[in-house]
Amino acid sequence: MIFAALKKRLKYFDLDVSLSCLPGRMTVMIGPSGGGKTTIIRMLAGLQSPDEGRVVFGDEIWFDSDRGINVKPQKRRLGYVFQDYSLFPHLNLFDNAAFAAVDKKEVDGLFDLFKIDHLKKRKPHMVSGGERQRCAICQALARHPRLLLLDEPFSALDVVTRRGLREEFKSLKGKLACPVIYVTHDINEALFLADEILPVVDGKKDPGWMQRTITREPKEGMTARGAREPRLALVY
Amino acid sequence: MDYLALYVTLKLAVVTTVVLVVLAAPIAYLLAFARFPGKSFVEALIYLPMALPPTVIGFYLIILMGPRGWVGGLWQAATGGSLLFTFLGITVASIIYSLPFAIQPMKAAFSKIDRRLLENAYILGLSRRAAFLRVVLPNSVSGIAAAAVLVFLHSIGAFGVLLMVGGSIPGETKVASIAIYEAVEMMNYTAAGMIALSFLPISYVFLLLINKLNEGARA
Structure with a gap:
């Protein structure tokens, strides 16, 4: 299994999140764009380093700020599917x-x-x-891969293709023996695929985010941009 | 017709092109991807030969490669010979003279490569060197070819630098452009015209090649 506790100072907020995922299970990270989801995935992959924290995979330590450990992406042996342009x-x-x-x-x-x-x-x-x-x-x-990371893999696709792929991917999930961490800003997709949902807003875990987004108008202080995106997604 | 001078020119251009493509690729890669303090100063220094008059480059090369310069001194200590007035000497001069023309198009080609491709290569287990060989180079073929063609054309046209560093020793340092100059000095316009004419098809074909490569890069 993978466990990560990550802290990083970003331009607009401080990221502070912990997450874990068991083999064969899928954790879906959801939240508004610009909320730090991609940064978290990149830190798990070793493409960016947290300021503080730990990333532990099974009995291997991939990152530990206290002990100065930072395993290179080459050595983590993981799969990473980007949104596009990675072929x-x-x-x-x-x-x-x-x-x-x-x-x-x-x-x-x-x-x-x-x-x-x-x-x-x-x-x-x-x-x-x-x-x-x-x-x-x-x-x-x-x-x-020992860990599969997917960062909005289907979001650049049209609705029909996306829905088809989503279903194919769900049926594939049962055959995978590794933990899967999946990023999306689409609530339907998250509900459809996830074993566990981790809403991330402004770099922090925000368990109420999905409920708020579906049921209420955006509150003051909440970015309208973040709230509207999944609302559109619910239409289809 | 002075075939020997043409031969020296082509030999010099081929050697310069081969050496520069190999030498410039890693430098261009560093300039395109690496961040280090003083990078802009290093880059300006590399492009300096493009901005300096060839005779100025030639002058400094004489100072450096002469028996009392540190490069020439080391060379003399190692081999007992002189670097000035040799083919090797003008090759070094030609390489420095054309360096910016190799670096610039390669750096442009490398910079165009999406960083996510490199990141994906690292994720897939490739070291930086392997990623350079398996991802960066194959996706920059047209830029590298453009660099090679530019360097080749630039080296067959070199005159001032080579005259200063190499003089005009037939079969060794007397290149075609120097042969043309000397023929004209001696009022032998027929000889000058023959050599000059032989340049036309070479340069024209290479220019066509550059255009093709640029089209390829855009597609």
Whole structure:
């Protein structure tokens, strides 16, 4: 399992969050844009360092500010699916997915599973956004990640594609043996996928955020931007 | 026609291009991605040969590579020979003279690469060096090719720097541009015209190549 307690001073607020996730389970981080979700994911991946705190994976310590430990992203062996643009443009989809594969033969199976088998030889710019994201998930899974991080993987896609992928991903979740941490600002998506939901607002855990967002007009002090986004998402 | 001078020119241009592409790639990578104190000063220093008159570069190279300069002194201590008036000497001069033309397009190509690609490469377990070789280089092919073409064209046109550092020793340091100059000095316009004419197709073809590469980079 993964456990993290993270503190970091950011430009507009101080981030202070702790989270954990068990193997085979999915923790969905939700909250308004600019609330620190991506920063948290990046700290778990080792792309950014917290000012203070710990990241522990099983019996390995990935980060510990007191002991001066900071394991490089290369050594954490995790999967990270970005919102978009993370496939290598010079490689075709198959080579992208096989880029860091433990066993290149498994890539075929993954491509079958994600229904992009016929696109193996295409370059990323020759396929649709949904197909690119499918390939990005294959790329992450082929490495046999010990932890899977997904940062709004479907939010750049159109509604229909997004809904389809969301469902495929949910059925895949049961087969994964690693903890999955998933970031979204879409409440439907969070409710649909999550075993556990972690609402993050301005860098802190805010358990009442979802309820407030769904039931009430934005209160004073709460950013309208943050409250409207999921409201739109509820329409479809 | 002075084939020997043309040969020296082409040899010099090829050696300069090969050395510079290999040498400039890591420097351009650092300039594009690394942050370190005094970076803008280092960068300006690297671009200095572009801004200085060639004779000024030549002058400082004579000072540096002469027997009493530290590079020339070290070279003499190591080999017993002189760097000035040798092919190696003009190669060093040509490399320094063309350095900015190698760095600039490569740095531009590297800077265009999305940082998330590099981050994804690190996540997938690649070291910085492996990421440079497997992600940065293959996605900068047109920029590197543009750098190579520019360096090649710039080195076949070098004159002042080479004349100062290398003089005009046939088969060693007498390049085509110096041969043209000397032919004109001796009123031998036919010889000068022949060499001059041989440059036209080379330069023209390379310019076409640059245009193709730029189109490729934009697509």
